[in-house]
Amino acid sequence: MNRAERDTVTVVGAGKAAGVPDVLRTSYRVTARGADVGLALDAASEAMRRVLDVVRAHGVADRDIATGQIHVDERRGDKGQRLGFEAFQSLLVTARDISRSGELMRNVAEAAPEELSIGYISTAIDEPGPLLVAAREAAFADAREKAEQFAALSGRGLGSVLHIADDSDHPVFPRAAGKGAMVMAAMSSVPIEAGEDELEARVRVTWRLTD
Numbered sequence: 001m002n003r004a005e006r007d008t009v010t011v012v013g014a015g016k017a018a019g020v021p022d023v024l025r026t027s028y029r030v031t032a033r034g035a036d037v038g039l040a041l042d043a044a045s046e047a048m049r050r051v052l053d054v055v056r057a058h059g060v061a062d063r064d065i066a067t068g069q070i071h072v073d074e075r076r077g078d079k080g081q082r083l084g085f086e087a088f089q090s091l092l093v094t095a096r097d098i099s100r101s102g103e104l105m106r107n108v109a110e111a112a113p114e115e116l117s118i119g120y121i122s123t124a125i126d127e128p129g130p131l132l133v134a135a136r137e138a139a140f141a142d143a144r145e146k147a148e149q150f151a152a153l154s155g156r157g158l159g160s161v162l163h164i165a166d167d168s169d170h171p172v173f174p175r176a177a178g179k180g181a182m183v184m185a186a187m188s189s190v191p192i193e194a195g196e197d198e199l200e201a202r203v204r205v206t207w208r209l210t211d
Contacts, residue, residue, distance in 0.1 A: 009158075010206040011146040012167055015138025017131040018198045024101040027068060027119030029090040030112055037072050040087035047115035048089045054111045055093055058104045064094035068119075090119060096126070098194055125197055135201035139168075143205045151209055159208035168202035 030047040034040030055065060068090030075083040095101040109116055125131065144158075151158045 007209050008162060008206050009147050009150050009154075009209055010163075010204065011143050011150065012202055012204050013139040013141070013143025013146065014168075014200065014202050015135045015140070015142055016198045016200045017134035017138065018196050019125050019128075019131050020196055021123035021125050021194050022096070022098065023124050023126045024095045024098050025120075025122050025124060026093050026095070026101075026105065027090055027121075028093065028108060029068075029088060029117050029119050030115040031086060031088050031117065032115050033075065033084055033086050035084045037085050037087075040072055040085040044087035044089045044115070047112040048091065050111040051091060051108050051116065054107045055091075055104070058095075058100060058107070059097070060093060060095060060104075064096065066092045068092050098123070123194055123197070125199075128199055131199045132201060135199050136166075136203065139201040139203040140164075140205065143203055147205065147207050151207070154209070157210040159210040161205060162208055163204075163206040165204045166201075167204040168200060 028051055030044050030051065032040055032043030032047055034043050052065070070087075070089050072085050072087045075086050077083050093104075095104055105118070105121075148158050
């Protein structure tokens with residue numbers, strides 16, 4: 001180790017910032033059968049149109065509605081005989097009013113009661129930028145506290161910053177819903193708990209040590 005390396009200290013700091021999710025992302029899927037590919041697709045498309053009508057009636061913008069997968073499988077019996085076809089279509093919906101998302105989910109289910117299934121439901125923070133800024137600030141403060149301790153333990157002082165590197169991939173940690181965080185729609189709807197998410201940042205910082 002040369003003198004330049006002996007006169008530095010490098011530490012990794014970690015910081016977190018928490019926020020309440022403000023969007024709900026849901027994957028809806030419809031399934032329908034038909035004697036041939038066209039009939040199966042037509043039946044699935046009709047069910048999906050009913051779902052789309054409900055989603056748009058709830059004020060979901062077109063930019064928050066996206067077609068997912070569309071495919072058709074052949075159906076065969078136990079002895080390999082052809083029974084027809086089964087078509088699948090999925091729709092990805094981002095609801096920006098979580099307070100009505102349970103009502104939306106219930107109404108979608110009523111629009112296609114025989115064909116609908118739900119692939120996944122996930123909450124998210126639409127604009128995580130301010131939380132990431134806070135998490136980075138906390139990470140840098142944590143790094144500086146560690147560096148000051150190491151400098152003091154070695155009988156040195158902490159000088160200027162020589163290098164900074166983002167050492168994180170900004171993972172999100174869901175946390176349990178706090179008091180008042182539960183979002184309840186109408187009694188006939190699905191209760192949705194927004195909970196709280198944490199964003200984490202990590203930073204690697206090198207300081208110069210002073211005498």
